[in-house]
Amino acid sequence: MTPRERFLAKTQPGPGDCLDWIGAFSGNGYGYFWLDGKSIGAHCAALILIGGIELGPGDTVDHVVCRRTVCVNDDHMEVVTRSENTKRGNYARVDPFASRREGEDVWTR
Numbered sequence: 001m002t003p004r005e006r007f008l009a010k011t012q013p014g015p016g017d018c019l020d021w022i023g024a025f026s027g028n029g030y031g032y033f034w035l036d037g038k039s040i041g042a043h044c045a046a047l048i049l050i051g052g053i054e055l056g057p058g059d060t061v062d063h064v065v066c067r068r069t070v071c072v073n074d075d076h077m078e079v080v081t082r083s084e085n086t087k088r089g090n091y092a093r094v095d096p097f098a099s100r101r102e103g104e105d106v107w108t109r
């Protein structure tokens, strides 16, 4: 089994065109995945394994499309540098289990 297959086995279709992580979660609400002997964020693994993007040290991943931390659709994310991310202050606002109804802008649990 390739890492990509191992990764996809822990996902399921989410709301809209989200791809939800159903594997292990860490305390900060983000899923994690073991890759090359270390655990990384599942959303980061998505970019690496599915998006084919190389993440540099200090880079983080922002859910620009759906703002759901459980989502691992690489199309819903954007790589941001650490300083840019702090400026945006996104992480405090993201609720990992939030969802929203089609056409509504309100996120609820």
Ligand SMILES: [Zn+2]
Pocket (backbone or CB within 6 Å): 017, 018, 019, 065, 066, 067, 068, 071, 072, 073, 076
């Ligand atoms: Zn999504």
